[in-house]
Amino acid sequence: LDALRALDTKVKRPANMFAYIFGSVSAIIMGAGMSLVMTDIGAEIGIAEPMVSGIIVGVIGMLMVIANYPIYKRILSSRRKKYADKIIELSDKVKNE
Numbered sequence: 001l002d003a004l005r006a007l008d009t010k011v012k013r014p015a016n017m018f019a020y021i022f023g024s025v026s027a028i029i030m031g032a033g034m035s036l037v038m039t040d041i042g043a044e045i046g047i048a049e050p051m052v053s054g055i056i057v058g059v060i061g062m063l064m065v066i067a068n069y070p071i072y073k074r075i076l077s078s079r080r081k082k083y084a085d086k087i088i089e090l091s092d093k094v095k096n097e
Contacts, residue, residue: 004090011083015076019068026064033058 033054036042042050080087 004087004094007083007087007090011079011087012076015072015079018075019072022071023065023068026061026068028061030058030061030065033061 033056036047036050036054036057038054040050042054047053
């Protein structure tokens with residue numbers, strides 16, 4: 001049972017790490033775009049049109065956030081296919097014992 005848990009962790013960890021990191025970066029990018037639109041930070045740092053650039057940056061961040069879950073599912077699916085034989089073998093051993 002411990003080997004099955006370890007294998008489950010081995011399957012899920014890369015997908016989870018990607019989702020956490022990519023999602024966090026995406027949210028920060030989206031927030032930076034929102035800050036450019038809603039505050040005067042853009043004008044203070046010398047951006048000529050902070051509204052336009054803020055919308056562009058925000059939409060890019062939003063698209064990244066939206067793409068995060070399908071990418072996570074694809075990574076998880078490929079990892080499950082890679083380790084499916086070992087998982088079935090170990091679960092059969094646990095079930096027979």
